[in-house]
Amino acid sequence: MVTACFAASMAAAWWMPLARNIDNAAYDRWTRWSPPPEGAPQSVVVAIDEATLEARGGVPEIRPILSEALDKIAAAKPNVVAIDVILHDASRDAARDARLEASMRATPNLVLGCDLVDGKWEEPLDRFKVLSAAVGHVQQEYLEPGEDRSDGVNREIPIEEIADGKRKWAMALEAFRLARGQSIVESPDDLEIGDVRIPAGRRGGERPLLVLYRQPQVIPRVSVLDVGEHPEMIRGKVVFLGETALTAARDRLVNPYGNNVTGVEVHAHVFETLAQGKFLSRAGDSTVLAACAGLALAAGLIIWFLPGRFLPGWSGLAILPLLGFVLYIPLLAFRHGVVFPLFAPATVAFLTSAGAATYQYLFVRRQLRHSESEKSRYQQAIHWAAHEMRTPLTAIQGSSEIMSRYNLPDAKRHQLSDMINSESKRLSKIIQTFLDVERLAEGQMELKREPVDAAELVSSCMARVAPLAERKQIALTLDNPVDGVLLGDRELMEYALYNLLTNAVKYSPGGTEVHVFSGLTPSGPSHSGHDGELRLGVRDQGIGMDSKEVKQIFKKFYRTKRAEASGEVGTGIGLSIVEQIVTHHGGRIDVTSAPGKGSCFTMVLKANRAASAQDRPAASLP
Numbered sequence: 001m002v003t004a005c006f007a008a009s010m011a012a013a014w015w016m017p018l019a020r021n022i023d024n025a026a027y028d029r030w031t032r033w034s035p036p037p038e039g040a041p042q043s044v045v046v047a048i049d050e051a052t053l054e055a056r057g058g059v060p061e062i063r064p065i066l067s068e069a070l071d072k073i074a075a076a077k078p079n080v081v082a083i084d085v086i087l088h089d090a091s092r093d094a095a096r097d098a099r100l101e102a103s104m105r106a107t108p109n110l111v112l113g114c115d116l117v118d119g120k121w122e123e124p125l126d127r128f129k130v131l132s133a134a135v136g137h138v139q140q141e142y143l144e145p146g147e148d149r150s151d152g153v154n155r156e157i158p159i160e161e162i163a164d165g166k167r168k169w170a171m172a173l174e175a176f177r178l179a180r181g182q183s184i185v186e187s188p189d190d191l192e193i194g195d196v197r198i199p200a201g202r203r204g205g206e207r208p209l210l211v212l213y214r215q216p217q218v219i220p221r222v223s224v225l226d227v228g229e230h231p232e233m234i235r236g237k238v239v240f241l242g243e244t245a246l247t248a249a250r251d252r253l254v255n256p257y258g259n260n261v262t263g264v265e266v267h268a269h270v271f272e273t274l275a276q277g278k279f280l281s282r283a284g285d286s287t288v289l290a291a292c293a294g295l296a297l298a299a300g301l302i303i304w305f306l307p308g309r310f311l312p313g314w315s316g317l318a319i320l321p322l323l324g325f326v327l328y329i330p331l332l333a334f335r336h337g338v339v340f341p342l343f344a345p346a347t348v349a350f351l352t353s354a355g356a357a358t359y360q361y362l363f364v365r366r367q368l369r370h371s372e373s374e375k376s377r378y379q380q381a382i383h384w385a386a387h388e389m390r391t392p393l394t395a396i397q398g399s400s401e402i403m404s405r406y407n408l409p410d411a412k413r414h415q416l417s418d419m420i421n422s423e424s425k426r427l428s429k430i431i432q433t434f435l436d437v438e439r440l441a442e443g444q445m446e447l448k449r450e451p452v453d454a455a456e457l458v459s460s461c462m463a464r465v466a467p468l469a470e471r472k473q474i475a476l477t478l479d480n481p482v483d484g485v486l487l488g489d490r491e492l493m494e495y496a497l498y499n500l501l502t503n504a505v506k507y508s509p510g511g512t513e514v515h516v517f518s519g520l521t522p523s524g525p526s527h528s529g530h531d532g533e534l535r536l537g538v539r540d541q542g543i544g545m546d547s548k549e550v551k552q553i554f555k556k557f558y559r560t561k562r563a564e565a566s567g568e569v570g571t572g573i574g575l576s577i578v579e580q581i582v583t584h585h586g587g588r589i590d591v592t593s594a595p596g597k598g599s600c601f602t603m604v605l606k607a608n609r610a611a612s613a614q615d616r617p618a619a620s621l622p
Contacts, residue, residue, distance in 0.1 A: 001355040001357060001358070001359040002296050002297070002299065002356050002357065002359075004293065004301040004355065005296070005297075005348075005351040005352040005354070005355035005356075006025065006293065006296040006348055006351075006352055006494070008351060009287075009292070009296075009347040009348040009351045009352070010289070010292060010344065010348065012343075012347060013292075013341065013343050013344035013347060013348075014210060014344075016253050016396075017345070017591065018343075019343040019347075020343075021151070021341055022342060022343045023341045023343050023609070024151065024155065025152065026330060026341075026342040026343075027155060027334075027339060028153060028155075028256040028257075028258075030330065030331055030334040031109045031213060031256035031257065031334075032164060032256065032257060033331065034331070034334055035213075035215050036212045036213075036214055036276065036278060038215075038218065039216075039218050039276060040236060041218060041220060041237075041272060041312075042179070042238060042275045043175075043219060043237055043239070043240060043268045043271050043272060043275070043360060044219070044221070044222065044233050044234060044237045044238075044268075045219060045220070045221040045222070045239075045240050045242075045244070045264060045265055045268050046069055046073060046221075046222055046223075046224060046239055046240070046241045046242075047221055047222065047224065047242070047243075047244040047245075048062070048065055048066075048069070048224055048241075048242065048243045048244065048245060048263070049223050049224075049244050050245045050246065051066060051223055051225060051243050052083075052223055052224045052225050052245070053065075053245050054209065054245065055225060056068075061319075062085065062243075063087075063091055063096045063099075063100050064099070064100075064339060065101045065224060066083065066085060066103070067096075067099045067102075067103040068224065069224045069227060069241055069330055070100075070103035070104060070107050070241075071103050071106070071232055072227045072228040073107065073227060073239055073241070074103070074106050074107045074108070074233065074559055075228070076111075076227075076232075076233075076234035076235050077231075077234070078235070078236070078238070078239045079108075079109065079178075079179050079236050079237060079238055080108075080109040080110075080111060080175045080178045080179050080233050080238040081107050081108075081109065081110050081111065081238075081241060082110075082111035082112075082113070082136070082171050082172070082174070082175045082211070082237045082238070082239065082240050082241065082267065083110070083111070083112055083113060083241050083242065084113050084138055084171065084240060084241065084242030084243070084263055084264040085241075085242060085243065086113055086114065086122055086124070086138070087100075087112065087124040087125055087127075087128050087260075088114075088115075088122040088123065088124065089123065089174070090125060095602070097125075097127065100128070100132065101127055101128065103423035104128060104131040104132070105131055107176045109133050109179075110130065110132045110133055111130040111132060111134045111135070111136055111171055111174050111175050111409065112124045112128060112134075112135050112136075113135070113136060113137070113138040113171050114135050114137055114138070114168060115137065115138055115139070116137065116139060116161065116163050116164075117151065119163055119164060120163070120587065121137075121163065121164050121166055121168065121259060122166045123135060126301070132178070133174075133175035133178055134169075134175075134178060135156075135168070135174075136168060136169050136170055136171030136172070136173065136174035136175070137161050137168040137169070137171065138170075138171055138172055138263055138267070139157065139158050139161055139254060139585050140154055140157055140168070140263050140266050141156070141157065141158075144297050144455075146587060151254070152253060152254045153254045153255065154211065154253040154254065154255060154257060154261065155210060155256060155559075156205040156208050156210050156211065156225075157170060157208070157209055157210060157211060157266065157270060157502065158170065158207065158208055158209075159172075159173050159191070159198070159200050159207045159208070159209040159270075159614075160173075160200070160202070160204035160207035161205070161206055162206070163205070169184065169213070170209075170267075170269045170270065171193075171267050172268075172270035172271040172274065172495060173198075173270075173274065174274070175238050175240075175249070175271055176193060176274040176275065177193055178239075179238050179275075180193055180194050180557070182194040186204055188201060189201045191207070193274075196274065198274065198279065198525065199279050199281040203490040205491050206297070208268070209273070209279075210268050210279070210281070210282070210339065211266070211270055211273055211516070212269075212272075212273040212276070212278060212279065212280055213255045213256055213269050214269060214272055216257060216259050219265070219268050219269065219272060219552055221235050221244075221265075224241075228464055238246040238271055240264050240265075240267050240268045240271070241264070242262065242264025242267075243264065244261060244264065244265065244291075246260045249620060253266065256268070267573065269401055276432055278337065279337060279338065280334075280337055280339050280539065281336075281338060281340070282331065282339045282417075283335060283338050283339065283340045283341070288340070288341060288344055288345075291329070291340075292344055292348040294346055295322070295326060295345055295348050295349045295352070296348050296352040297363070298322055299319060299322060299348075299349055299352040299353040299356055300356045301354075302319055302322060302353075302485070303319065303353065303356035303357050303360050304356065304360065304491050304593065307599065316431065318414075321354045321356070322349055323349055323350065323353070324347075325343075326345045326346050326349040327346065329345060330345070332340045336614070359493040364511045365534075368544070383432040385430065385431070388430045388434075389427055389430055391422075392423040392424070392426045392427040392430070393425045395419060396420050396423050396424060396427070398417040398479075399417075399420050399423075400418050400420060400607065402416060403416050403417075406567055408610040410499055429491065432491065438549065439467060447488055447489045447492070447584055447585065448486055448488065448489040448490070449488065450488070450490065451485050451487060451608065452485065452486040452487070452488060452490045452493060453485055453487070454482050454484045454486055454518065454534055454607075455481070455482040456534065457490070457493060457494055457497060457536075458478065458482045458497065458516060458518065458536065459482075459485070459497045460494060460501075461494060461497045461501055462476055462478065462501065464498060465501040465502055465505060468505050469505050469514065471506060472490050472510045473510045473511050474505055474508055474510060474512055474513065474514055474516050475512075475513040475514070476501075476505075476509070476512055476513075476516070477514070477515050477516065478515075478516050478517075478520060479515050479516065479517040480517055481518075482518040482536075483518070483520055484518070484520045484534040484607040485583075485607060485608055486534060486604075486606075486607065486608060487587075487606075487608035488585045489581075492581045492585075493563050493581065493585065493605075494496050494598070495565065495577075495578075495581065496577075496578040496581045496582055496603065497536060497603065498601070499539040499575070499577070499578050500578065500583075500601045501514070501516070501538055502539035503575070503601075504538050504539075504542070504601075505540075506614070507540065507542045507543070508540045508541055508542040508598075509541075512541035512542070513540075513541055514539070514540050514541075515538070515539045515540075516536075516537070516538055516539075517536075517537050517602065518534065519534075519535040519537075520532060520533075520534050520539070520607055521533045521534075532606075532607055533602070533604055533605070533606060533607065534601050534604075534605050534606070534607040535604050535605075536602070536603045536605070537601065537602035537603070538583070538600070538601050538602075539598065539600040540569050540598045540599055540600075541598040542599060543596060543598075544593045544594050544595045544596055544597050544598050544599055545594075545595065545599060546593075546594075546595055549593075550591050550593055553575055553591060554576050554578075554589075555576065555581045562587060566618060582603050582605065585606075586605070586606055587603060587604050587605040587606065588603075588604050589601060589602065589604070590604060591602055
């Protein structure tokens with residue numbers, strides 16, 4: 001059950017869109033609860049905001065605005081300047097491009113942006129490109145295959161993008177490289193710039209990097225109109241210049257704090273993530289799988305052992321600490337720089353706990369039913385043994401009292417002694433039969449496989465029943481000679497036949513007849529292991545039973561109408577034991593009866609060819 005719930009949970013975690021949405025929402029919550037430590041920012045955003053566009057003539061004047069901004073920024077001596085404006089098309093006014101070109105030439109460590117449109121790179125004009133120290137892409141979102149980012153929250157960017165046969169690093173990475181004066185050393189699992197290792201392993205044609213967003217207002221932002229008045233904000237910093245006006249910015253996103261951010265601000269946060277040298281990395285699939293497997297195992301062990309041994313009836317409370325720990329694991333991992341999914345462990349813990357608890361409940365119920373059944377069966381067996389032992393004990397008690405109370409002749413005393421001896425042996429046999437039947441029911445006993453002469457079996461049982469039949473003046477008749485040899489346990493089969501005979505006598509009115517008959521049916525070619533079927537039947541002239549009673553006759557403790565009519569007191573389990581004995585010998589019992597016409601019980605057993613007449617001991621021959 002735990003394995004099935006674990007597999008279902010992991011399948012849901014990997015393939016359900018809901019799982020990704022829940023994990024993303026949890027990521028945003030953890031970012032708010034555990035923001036990165038504050039430090040001195042190394043970048044500044046110079047914004048082409050609404051006020052700038054309104055004062056300078058709007059979007060058509062974007063190149064003069066850039067020229068003005070670059071002139072003011074260059075005067076403040078920045079470290080690196082990155083422009084998040086795609087300068088792919090030439091302006092209609094050549095003078096504007098010339099002026100922008102002059103401003104770029106005066107700007108140190110210039111990084112220009114390029115964009116991916118319809119699978120192809122839109123790069124800056126060559127006249128601008130040659131003036132830049134690097135060209136970086138401005139893609140802001142990295143999406144897993146099949147991932148839905150309808151919430152608009154930016155959490156991860158492709159720090160490397162390969163398309164159209166060309167590879168481009170992200171603008172923020174190029175700016176960081178220039179600011180450090182180091183080259184990029186790459187491997188399949190990470191990038192290194194100087195002493196900074198960036199955990200950005202390649203996935204397909206991209207290297208995704210989680211952005212460690214800083215809280216709002218941490219990264220300084222100044223309008224192009226005011227940048228000349230605050231040179232101290234620019235000096236020695238990495239400047240990200242771009243559009244933040246709502247009417248102009250086409251890449252407005254939301255950060256995990258719920259604040260709107262534009263593309264140029266995203267690049268600034270990416271740069272600060274690199275500059276601080278503290279990164280987030282996603283837990284590997286194997287790590288998640290192992291952790292979830294451990295949670296599933298823990299849930300199963302808690303439900304299996306703890307409630308039953310220490311907290312009976314408190315399975316729910318026993319599992320609550322585990323569920324609480326599962327919710328805390330992702331937050332703890334996030335604080336240590338690892339993004340651990342929430343949906344997978346939470347679902348695994350909940351489903352495996354529920355599945356284990358359900359199985360435990362059903363298991364305990366099954367054990368309880370089995371225990372109650374065993375208790376009932378044992379009580380029935382004790383009841384049967386007590387009932388069967390009552391007759392020989394009564395005979396022994398009566399005979400011993402007569403012998404002790406009266407001065408009897410030697411012949412009579414000898415007769416009573418023989419009776420006591422006979423009934424004692426019978427009592428011992430009843431006890432042994434009781435133990436054998438118990439072991440047989442438990443599957444702890446192997447049936448004896450010895451040849452049993454059917455004629456001797458019938459003769460012995462009829463002799464034992466004869467006194468009972470004589471007292472009721474019932475004629476006990478053997479209809480035909482008995483032939484055949486059985487292979488099995490003589491004592492158990494004798495008990496079965498004796499029980500059928502005593503029942504026939506008990507439930508028949510005086511002056512009637514009880515007939516014993518047999519029949520041997522030869523086997524065909526396909527039954528090479530035995531001589532066919534041996535039928536041993538007992539027919540009485542009692543009140544009989546209807547079809548409904550016949551169907552229930554072998555149920556334990558079922559009392560038939562004929563038992564009530566005859567006034568006989570019995571346990572109602574004798575026939576159920578007879579059926580067990582016959583069934584374990586590979587046979588069956590056929591019953592025919594009708595009200596007022598008596599009943600006929602026939603044991604149908606396999607006659608054995610291997611135990612033929614010539615193999616029997618001399619005493620066993622008829």
